[in-house]
Structures are given as structure tokens and as C-alpha cells.
Amino acid sequence: MKTRWAVAAALILLCLGAALVAGCAREEAEESRVIKIGVAGPMQFVHGQHHWLGAEMAAEEINAAGGIKVGDEYYLVELVKIDTNELLSVEDATNAVERALAQDNIDLLVGTIRTEAAVAIQELMMDNEKIFITCGASLKQMADKVGQDYERYKYWFRVTPLNGELLARASLILLQYVGQVMKEDLGLEAPKVAVVCEEAAAGDALAAAAQQVIPSFGMELVGIWRPSPQATDMTAELTAIRGAGAQIIYTYLSSAAGVTYAKQWGELQIPAASVGINVESQAMGFMEATDNYGDFECSLNTYALVEITEKTVDWYNRFTERAGEFPTYNAGTYDAINIYREAVERAGTLETDAVIAELEQTRHTSAAGVQVFDENHDVIWGPGYATAVGTQWQNGELKCVWPYNWEGITYPGTVRYQIPPWVAEALQ
Amino acid sequence: MIRVWLLRLYRDFKGDILALPGRTLACLAVLALFIAPLFIRDTYILRIITLTAVYAVFAASWDLLSGYVGQLNLGHALFFGVAAYTSAMLNLHLGLPPVLTIPLGALAAVMAGLVVGIPCLRLKGQYLSLATLAFPIILKGLVYLFKEYTGGELGISGISRLAGSRLVECYIALALGAVLCFLIWKITDSNLGLIFHAIREDEITARASGINTTAYKLLAFCLSGLFAGIAGGFFAHYMRLAGPFTLDVLLSFQAIIWTIFGGITTIYGSVAGVIILFPLMEILRAFPEIRMLLFAAVIVIVLRFMPEGVVPWFLDRVEKExxxxxxxxxxxxxxxxxxxxxxxxxxxxxxxxxxx
Known part of the structure; x- marks a missing residue:
């Protein structure tokens, strides 16, 4: 009798053990069907918040559709938030990414903003042979490395923004367009242009390019001003610009100095239209920050509420509703994750080299345009690809003003550039 | 002969180390730090150990100058940054290996020590502190000005790695950290350390006793620069980047925070400060929104109850004089x-x- 009970108990234990093992194995198998994507950015700042929101939207959509199809299996996307604190500490940023690599086992990294940190993170990701899609840093040299040493840097790609050189070209074309409007509306023969580029690497390139190109646009360069990115007062520069007789100000302001500049430009009623790159003017709170003096400020942008593609308006509205902010180029994490999804699905495997080969074949229609990578894995700019847009604050609303009949492109919803009324009055 | 030597070593070890709880604990901690990487495969933890070792040297070098000699240096990152940039440039442009670039970088930091030391010798107190604070800011300006050599705000990237694996890099850092911190401690424990103490306590009396205080203060600047420079050169090769962040005011302040938290004018206090606070910042990543707040709170609370620093407080409880x-x-x-x-x-x- 005792033996029988012992056998029964042993059988029950065996069954329970087997069930437990099977359960664990299944759970493990299910757990392993997850693709971990690291989203790196300064999460306490608006840049990082846009990185995260863009990624979150992409992950939710992919998971709602069943996940990423790899061969016959579906993998869910799991996001890993990496607060890089990169605006304050580069070393902190690399530590955070190394942590995500070693402890969270991320398969892909998207994001980063500060160039100095992005360069260090690029090296770290290449050491670990993991794919890194930049959505924030514009340094062209990051892409050049792919061309110089493909085997090491093949894991790197950039979705947003355009690289520094292309940003310069696009913003100068925007300047040319505004110049054209000034010529047509005010009868100016050769508008006088003042260049205001903040003291930064990208500012150097833009100032040099502007100096070369502006005369070929039929405009006259009256001077170059280089304020500090930390400038809290630009009265001296703006007064000098007024004194120089400038009719257009071409800007490159990526820092908070953009708010100071725009506020004082409007407040002092400088008789010159302002156009170029002013990152702060891309934010929803720009008008409030400038006490409404920033009206008519015009800047190159990545997204606008026009039909850049059929996806733009819907995505732009959903992002704005969710974030309470207009999307900036950092929200390109949305496109980066979708581009990766498409590449993995085409490759039918998660094997890195196969995914890279498919990433190189990318032709992704996103909210920013059609995204295709060049031989250095940098996003291509131009008609038919991602063009970037010019946006202008018009009576408190951010409107898309460019491309406007540029290379045959005018996105539906685009309006004509408006010359600030006090500028028109002064120059007529 | 060997037996006698080993016996003496054991007797010294027993008498000088095992007799005191503080030293025994320090010995165990160093031992644990050297053994742990053998069992750690996590590159992130290896990275934290490596950087802890590098920053320990950096903080100890600040303690040597500011704690022992009383020359409150608010711009200590200057030495770190000068060495980082020198090592990076020599490696990238001349192709020199890290084994040469790091000592040469440290030499450049010694020169920086002279450049800072000579004009600052006439200054005291807050005037000296302000003057030292200005130097890394000036150098940062020069970095932006000569961007064709320094890479401007992007820094110099793509320099050689120290070794092929994180584990080897970790052991190099640990060995270097242990040797350099011990060396700094021995300096402060020698007659030179006594002179440094004397200069800090009463410079006029020290001069009246025949000590050439000017030469010794200059020597302190150079020694401090040397050790901070080795840390800076190593850091650049480890990160494979030397950027303006290596000259940040924040980095200078970090050395001060680590040292004061651990216990100033002790050397081992600054090392302990780094060993506690640097990984603590990483642990606090679990609370990203309030990370800095928690870090600051820990420092304030600890210093409220342990105003001399953590290590002296601890030693006062486990040791008696x-x-x-x-x-x-x-x-x-x-x-x-x-x-x-x-x-x-x-x-x-x-x-x-x-x-x-």
C-alpha cells in the first residue's frame, strides 16, 4: 500500500515538474520572441521626449499589428528608454548606452542628439556590432566614416535630420526663395543679406557656405555676425544689422539663443525678413516664449502640417495630440523603427548583415518624405526624397511656406511666404 | 633568504594592515576589485569599474593639491583635458601608441601645471580659486578657436583603443589606479607631504623655517597635473574621444565633490568617494526623473552627519588613537x-x- 502511494506521489511530482519545465520553456520561447530597441536621448529635455514619443508610437502600432514578421514568426517590439543625459555629460551618455547593450541586450539603437555624444556612442555601437540609427545629430563626418571604413561602420544609419551640408544647402535655397518673394513684392533688385550664425561647428559651415553662395543668388552680403549659443541679449548684433542696411537676415540658431534673437528682432522691428534655421521656432511654445514677437520667423524644419506624403497630416496630428508639441526631427525615431521593421521583414531574419543589406535597399515613405539611404547610409535629400520644409509663423500659426514651386514641388497645404508687415512698410 | 623575506613581509602585513580595520577593509576592497572582473562578463559593469579607477586617480590628484597644499583648484579638469587632447592628437596625427601618448599627455599636463602654477603663486584663497577656474575655460575657448587641430566642439574621435577587450582595459585601469593612488598616498606620507601640510597650515612660518614654499607649491601643481594627466590620457583612449567635455567645469566640481564626500586631505578618502559616488550615480538610473535630486540629497545628508567625510567618520568608529x-x-x-x-x-x- 505504502509503495503504491509512493509511486503515485512520484508520478504526480513528475507530472508537475514536467508541466513546470514545459511552462518555463514556453515562457522563455515567448520571451525570446521580442526585439529590444533602445531609444537614446536626454529624456528630461524636449529632444529626448520627442525621441521617446516617436518610438512609442511606432512600437504601439507594430505590436497592435502583431509584431515584426521574421520568417514565419512574429516578434513584438520592446522599447528600452535610455536617458543619456547627453546635453550635460558625454560620459554619462556612453555609460547609459553600454548599460542598455550589456544588461538589456538591445538589438537596435535609435536616437541621440548632441553631436559630441553621438560620435562617442557611434564608436561604442560599432564596437558591439549593433545597428544604430541616428535621429538627431547632423554631423556629416558620422556618415563619411561609413565610406572610409565600411566594415566597421556599416551598422550606422541616419534618418533625421539631413546632414549639416545638406541642411546648409536646403536652408540657403529657402533664403533664395524668400529673396525672390522680396524682389517680387517690394521691387528690390539685390536684397542685402546679413548672416547670423551661432558660434558652433555647424554655424561655421553655414556661415562659410552663405558667404560663397549669397552673391550667386543675386543678393548682397552685408556682414556676418556670430553670437554665442548662450547669448541672452542680441541687441548689439541686431542694431548693427539695422545699421548695415540688411533687408534679409539669414540665421543659424540651434540653441535657446533662437528665442532671444526672434524676440528682439520683433521687438526692435528690425526692417529685415528673418529666414534660415532657428530650431526654437519649430516648437509649439515659440510664440509664447517670444511674447508673440517671433511672428513671421521662418525656419527650415523636418515636418509640417502639409501633405509631404499621404502619411504626414495624420501622423503630425496624432503626434501633436499626444505630445502637446509639434514634432521635431528627433521624432524621426518613429521612421527609424519602421524602416528597421521593413528591413527585417524583407530579410526574413534578424541576422545583422542580412538586415543591413536590406536597410541599404530602404525606400520608406514616411511623414518627412521618401527616405532612401546613400552609399554612406545617410538619408538622401532632394526632390522625390526627403526635402525638408520651410515653416513660418504667420499670425500665431506655424505654416509650411517651402517648397513652393521648387523643382516642381509644392506640397498641398503650403502657403506663400509672408513678408513681416513692418519690413514691408520700411522697404516699400 | 626568501623564507626570511616572506616571514618579514607577513609580519609587516599583520602588524601594519591586519591590525587596523580600516586598512584591512581597504585591502579587501582592492582585492575584491581585482578579483571581481574575472567573474563579470557584463561590459557595462566592467566599464563602471574602469571609469571608477580612472576617476579615483583624478580625485586623488585634486586632493594632493587642494587638500594637502591648500591650493583650492576649481579648474582641475584643465590637467585632465590637456592630457586627453594631447594623447588624442599624438595618437591620431602621429600614430603613436597609447603606451607613449598617455605619458606624453601627462607631461603636457605637467606643463599646464607650470603654466597655471607660476601666475597663481602670488594669489591666495578665493583669488587663487577664481584664477584656476578660468584656465580650463580659456583652454575651451582655444579648442573652439583652433578647431582644425582640436576638432572644435566635436572633439577628436577615432583614436586607438587601449586593448582589444573590455576586461583587459579594466585590469589596466585597476592596476594603474592602484599604483598611482598608492604613489600619491606615499608622497603625502613622506617628508614632502609634511612640507605640503606645513605650507597649508601656515605658509609664513613654513617659509621662516627655510622651506622654499614657492618651489614646493609649484611642485604640487606639477605632481597633481601629472597624475590627473595620466587619468586624462587613459580616459581619452578608453572613450576613443577627447572633447571639450574633458575641460568642463562640472568635471572639476566632480573631483571636489568626490573628495569632500570621502574625506579631504586623506587621499584614500577621495578614492573611497569615487568608489561610492560614481557607481551610485549609475544605480540611481533606476529613478531617471529624480536621479540628480537623489544624488544631491545623499551628499547633503551624508555630509550633515559626517562633516569630515565618510572615511574619517567610519575610521573614528572602528579605530582608536x-x-x-x-x-x-x-x-x-x-x-x-x-x-x-x-x-x-x-x-x-x-x-x-x-x-x-
């Missing part, structure tokens, strides 16, 4: 291990009262 020979003893002892005088407070008080 002999009232006669001033040698330190474990808290468990009733009599001094050197002069056999009673360490019991009651007996000491009774003896003092009788004498009175």
Missing part, C-alpha cells in the same frame, strides 16, 4: 598595540585627573 604615542588601534583593543598604554576612556580620564 593612542593618547600617548598617537598610533591608531582597532576599536576592539584595550591597550595600544605599540606602547601598551590603556585605551580605555575611563582609565585615560582617571590618569589625567590624577596627574592634574
Amino acid at each position: 593612542c593618547p600617548r604615542c598617537k598610533e591608531r588601534n582597532a576599536f576592539t583593543r584595550t591597550r595600544c598595540r605599540v606602547c601598551r598604554v590603556s585605551l580605555s576612556e575611563r582609565e585615560v580620564r582617571a590618569r589625567t585627573t590624577t596627574r592634574a
Whole structure:
């Protein structure tokens, strides 16, 4: 009798053990069907918040559709938030990414903003042979490395923004367009242009390019001003610009100095239209920050509420509703994750080299345009690809003003550039 | 012969290290730091250990100059940054290996020590501090000005790695950190350290005693620059980047925070400060929104209750000083291990009262 009970108990234990093992194995198998994507950015700042929101939207959509199809299996996307604190500490940023690599086992990294940190993170990701899609840093040299040493840097790609050189070209074309409007509306023969580029690497390139190109646009360069990115007062520069007789100000302001500049430009009623790159003017709170003096400020942008593609308006509205902010180029994490999804699905495997080969074949229609990578894995700019847009604050609303009949492109919803009324009055 | 030597080594170890809880713990901590990487495959933890070792040297070098000599340096990142940039440039442009670029970078930091030291020798107190604070800011300006050599705000990237694996890099850092921190401690424990103490306590008296205080202060700047420079060169090769962030005011302040938290004018206090606070910042990543707030709160609370720093507070509890020979003893002892005088407070008080 005792033996029988012992056998029964042993059988029950065996069954329970087997069930437990099977359960664990299944759970493990299910757990392993997850693709971990690291989203790196300064999460306490608006840049990082846009990185995260863009990624979150992409992950939710992919998971709602069943996940990423790899061969016959579906993998869910799991996001890993990496607060890089990169605006304050580069070393902190690399530590955070190394942590995500070693402890969270991320398969892909998207994001980063500060160039100095992005360069260090690029090296770290290449050491670990993991794919890194930049959505924030514009340094062209990051892409050049792919061309110089493909085997090491093949894991790197950039979705947003355009690289520094292309940003310069696009913003100068925007300047040319505004110049054209000034010529047509005010009868100016050769508008006088003042260049205001903040003291930064990208500012150097833009100032040099502007100096070369502006005369070929039929405009006259009256001077170059280089304020500090930390400038809290630009009265001296703006007064000098007024004194120089400038009719257009071409800007490159990526820092908070953009708010100071725009506020004082409007407040002092400088008789010159302002156009170029002013990152702060891309934010929803720009008008409030400038006490409404920033009206008519015009800047190159990545997204606008026009039909850049059929996806733009819907995505732009959903992002704005969710974030309470207009999307900036950092929200390109949305496109980066979708581009990766498409590449993995085409490759039918998660094997890195196969995914890279498919990433190189990318032709992704996103909210920013059609995204295709060049031989250095940098996003291509131009008609038919991602063009970037010019946006202008018009009576408190951010409107898309460019491309406007540029290379045959005018996105539906685009309006004509408006010359600030006090500028028109002064120059007529 | 070897047996005698080993026996003496054991006796010294037992008498000088095992007799004191603080030293025993420090020894165990170093041992644990050297053994742990053998069992750690996590590159992130190896990275934290490596950077902890590098920053320990950096903080100790600040303690040497500011704690011992009293030259409050608010721009210590200058030495770190100069060495980082020199090592990076020599490696990238001349193709020199890290084994050469790091010492050469440290040499450049020594030169920087001279450049800072000579004009600052005439200054004291807050004027000296402000002057030292200005130097890394000036250098940062030069970095932006000569961007064709320094890479401007992007820095110099793509320099050689120290070794092929994180584990080897970790061991190089640990060995370097242990040797350099021990060396700094030995300097402060030598006659030179006594002179440094004297200069800090009363410079006029020290000069009246025949000490060339100017030369010694300059020497302190150079020594501090040398050690911070080795840390800076190593850091650049480890990160494979030397950027303006290596000259940040924040980095200078970090050295001060680590040292004061651990215990200033001790060397081991600054090392302990780094060992506690640097990984703590990483642990606090679990609370990203309030990470800095928690970090600051920990420092404020700890310094409220341990104003001399964590290590002196701890040592005061586990060790007792002999009232006669001033040698330190474990808290468990009733009599001094050197002069056999009673360490019991009651007996000491009774003896003092009788004498009175």
C-alpha cells in the first residue's frame, strides 16, 4: 500500500515538474520572441521626449499589428528608454548606452542628439556590432566614416535630420526663395543679406557656405555676425544689422539663443525678413516664449502640417495630440523603427548583415518624405526624397511656406511666404 | 633568504594592515576589485569599474593639491583635458601608441601645471580659486578657436583603443589606479607631504623655517597635473574621444565633490568617494526623473552627519588613537598595540585627573 502511494506521489511530482519545465520553456520561447530597441536621448529635455514619443508610437502600432514578421514568426517590439543625459555629460551618455547593450541586450539603437555624444556612442555601437540609427545629430563626418571604413561602420544609419551640408544647402535655397518673394513684392533688385550664425561647428559651415553662395543668388552680403549659443541679449548684433542696411537676415540658431534673437528682432522691428534655421521656432511654445514677437520667423524644419506624403497630416496630428508639441526631427525615431521593421521583414531574419543589406535597399515613405539611404547610409535629400520644409509663423500659426514651386514641388497645404508687415512698410 | 623575506613581509602585513580595520577593509576592497572582473562578463559593469579607477586617480590628484597644499583648484579638469587632447592628437596625427601618448599627455599636463602654477603663486584663497577656474575655460575657448587641430566642439574621435577587450582595459585601469593612488598616498606620507601640510597650515612660518614654499607649491601643481594627466590620457583612449567635455567645469566640481564626500586631505578618502559616488550615480538610473535630486540629497545628508567625510567618520568608529604615542588601534583593543598604554576612556580620564 505504502509503495503504491509512493509511486503515485512520484508520478504526480513528475507530472508537475514536467508541466513546470514545459511552462518555463514556453515562457522563455515567448520571451525570446521580442526585439529590444533602445531609444537614446536626454529624456528630461524636449529632444529626448520627442525621441521617446516617436518610438512609442511606432512600437504601439507594430505590436497592435502583431509584431515584426521574421520568417514565419512574429516578434513584438520592446522599447528600452535610455536617458543619456547627453546635453550635460558625454560620459554619462556612453555609460547609459553600454548599460542598455550589456544588461538589456538591445538589438537596435535609435536616437541621440548632441553631436559630441553621438560620435562617442557611434564608436561604442560599432564596437558591439549593433545597428544604430541616428535621429538627431547632423554631423556629416558620422556618415563619411561609413565610406572610409565600411566594415566597421556599416551598422550606422541616419534618418533625421539631413546632414549639416545638406541642411546648409536646403536652408540657403529657402533664403533664395524668400529673396525672390522680396524682389517680387517690394521691387528690390539685390536684397542685402546679413548672416547670423551661432558660434558652433555647424554655424561655421553655414556661415562659410552663405558667404560663397549669397552673391550667386543675386543678393548682397552685408556682414556676418556670430553670437554665442548662450547669448541672452542680441541687441548689439541686431542694431548693427539695422545699421548695415540688411533687408534679409539669414540665421543659424540651434540653441535657446533662437528665442532671444526672434524676440528682439520683433521687438526692435528690425526692417529685415528673418529666414534660415532657428530650431526654437519649430516648437509649439515659440510664440509664447517670444511674447508673440517671433511672428513671421521662418525656419527650415523636418515636418509640417502639409501633405509631404499621404502619411504626414495624420501622423503630425496624432503626434501633436499626444505630445502637446509639434514634432521635431528627433521624432524621426518613429521612421527609424519602421524602416528597421521593413528591413527585417524583407530579410526574413534578424541576422545583422542580412538586415543591413536590406536597410541599404530602404525606400520608406514616411511623414518627412521618401527616405532612401546613400552609399554612406545617410538619408538622401532632394526632390522625390526627403526635402525638408520651410515653416513660418504667420499670425500665431506655424505654416509650411517651402517648397513652393521648387523643382516642381509644392506640397498641398503650403502657403506663400509672408513678408513681416513692418519690413514691408520700411522697404516699400 | 626568501623564507626570511616572506616571514618579514607577513609580519609587516599583520602588524601594519591586519591590525587596523580600516586598512584591512581597504585591502579587501582592492582585492575584491581585482578579483571581481574575472567573474563579470557584463561590459557595462566592467566599464563602471574602469571609469571608477580612472576617476579615483583624478580625485586623488585634486586632493594632493587642494587638500594637502591648500591650493583650492576649481579648474582641475584643465590637467585632465590637456592630457586627453594631447594623447588624442599624438595618437591620431602621429600614430603613436597609447603606451607613449598617455605619458606624453601627462607631461603636457605637467606643463599646464607650470603654466597655471607660476601666475597663481602670488594669489591666495578665493583669488587663487577664481584664477584656476578660468584656465580650463580659456583652454575651451582655444579648442573652439583652433578647431582644425582640436576638432572644435566635436572633439577628436577615432583614436586607438587601449586593448582589444573590455576586461583587459579594466585590469589596466585597476592596476594603474592602484599604483598611482598608492604613489600619491606615499608622497603625502613622506617628508614632502609634511612640507605640503606645513605650507597649508601656515605658509609664513613654513617659509621662516627655510622651506622654499614657492618651489614646493609649484611642485604640487606639477605632481597633481601629472597624475590627473595620466587619468586624462587613459580616459581619452578608453572613450576613443577627447572633447571639450574633458575641460568642463562640472568635471572639476566632480573631483571636489568626490573628495569632500570621502574625506579631504586623506587621499584614500577621495578614492573611497569615487568608489561610492560614481557607481551610485549609475544605480540611481533606476529613478531617471529624480536621479540628480537623489544624488544631491545623499551628499547633503551624508555630509550633515559626517562633516569630515565618510572615511574619517567610519575610521573614528572602528579605530582608536593612542593618547600617548598617537598610533591608531582597532576599536576592539584595550591597550595600544605599540606602547601598551590603556585605551580605555575611563582609565585615560582617571590618569589625567590624577596627574592634574
